[in-house]
Amino acid sequence: MAKKLLLINPGNEDKLNAASVGLFFTFPPPSLAYLAALTPPDWDIQIVDENVEPLTFEDADLIGITAMTSNAHRAYEISEQYRQKGIKTVMGGIHASMLHEEAMQFVDSVVIGEAESVWQSLLHDFANNDLKRFYRGERIPLENLVVPRNDLYSNRYRLKASVQTARGCPMDCEFCSVTAFNGRTYRQRPVEEVLDELEGLNCRDVFFSDDNILNYGKKAEQRAIQLFRGMVDRALKKRWVSQVGIDFGNNPKVLKWAKKAGCLGVFIGFESVNEESLEAMHKARNLKLGVRHYKDVIKRIHDHGMGVHGAFICGNDGDRQDIFQRTIEFILDSKIDSATITILTPLPGTRLYARLRSEGRLLVTNYPDDWKHYDTAEAVFRPKYMTPDELEEGVYQIYEHTTSKVTSLKRAFNSFIQTRNLPVTAIAYSLNRGLGSFATSKYQYVKNARSSEIKDSYLSHPATDGENSKAGATQNSPELTTPSAKM
Ligand code: SF4
Structure with missing residues (x-):
């Protein structure tokens, strides 16, 4: 048997x-x-x-x-x-x-x-x-990979299949574990093999699970165009989304072929509208471009008929109380279709974790139970210019001000005007409403759970050093946002 x-x-x-x-x-x-x-x-x-x-x-x-x-x-x-x-x-x-x-x-x-x-x-x-x-396990070369058994997954996902075209990232953001795990390497699969895998899928909507499907430089541009062009030549008729770096919006050729290949929209880590915070997190490409050009990036992607989902992190060492209002204004003014706002979270193995620990700023450290609080919706460290409670409330307020029913309708209308793309408009509306509902549920859950003694004490009286982990202190590697075959 x-x-x-x-x-x-x-x-x-x-x-x-x-x-x-x-x-x-x-x-x-x-x-x-x-x-x-x-x-x-x-x-x-x-x-x-x-x-x-x-x-x-x-x-x-x-x-x-x-x-x-x-x-x-x-x-x-x-x-x-x-x-x-x-x-x-x-x-x-x-x-x-x-x-x-x-x-x-x-x-x-x-x-x-x-x-x-x-x-x-x-x-x-x-x-x-x-x-x-x-x-x-070693980092394997990405040639001749087996075809992942997507067929074994439940049918309950909106995007029915995940396809990896590359693993890793050559950048080195302080909070991110991708680079520590992958050693700042960027490994790519042969384009024809990716196209074969796509061709074998019997679903239309696909998530490219790369950390950045474009990567950086001329070769990366050529490879992305080769991939997107191949999808067109093979008439794959997929609709897809992927994570990309901010450079995606500065490359008209890539934008053109991405759209032709069925791109509905992209997920971009803008991370912050505060350059002091970008510096603190070592977000090099975003800093190089400058926050003042963020809106141009969004506009160019919109001009090609694709949507933009932005990711923003609050609680960085450069963030003061005004970061919440500044983020709200950016989200509404830039006409970005949807956004995820998270709280800076020191994941084990990252340089951020090591630094906050050495500075005695980790506040929730009864590991392994407390790892459940490291979900980017709770403040687990002492921010520099606000209390953890203020940080959580501020993030919640961003959602309150940007995802109400009326605001979501207005934003969806803007999405349509910008992209002339009905699926993008529908996705933007449902994402904003869903994210708002998610943020509210999460905020209430956290507040209710905060009857616990540890939480009550640290929120109103930030600890000097609550560190009591042996396990967390000994690791020095990263956390992947979109794990590859890391079981
Ligand atoms: S946050 Fe993005 S750009 Fe920065 S290291 Fe991680 S994957 Fe790379």
């Missing part, structure tokens, strides 16, 4: 996620689909993503769990339940890669780094009852 492998992406503690509010940006995480594709045929494989479906804890021979930091606590809970039944568990992903000793307390085996290079030997060891405590 075939052995059963259950691969799990845990949900967050509060059950609030993009899927719970019907956001457009729901897509299958690519990592588990790659591991499923590498699993020998004598295994039955099931993938459960708690962000879109419940986990029923059915039995299996082996459990594989991936996790980022905010859902690591849930991953440990799941693992413990299975281990109580005598079922072995393996954990990988960015959090376990950063804090493998911590993860080892809760699972039977930990994969550090990209899991693809060690996955088959791990399964072989399991079959021989010789599972090792740690497996160290």
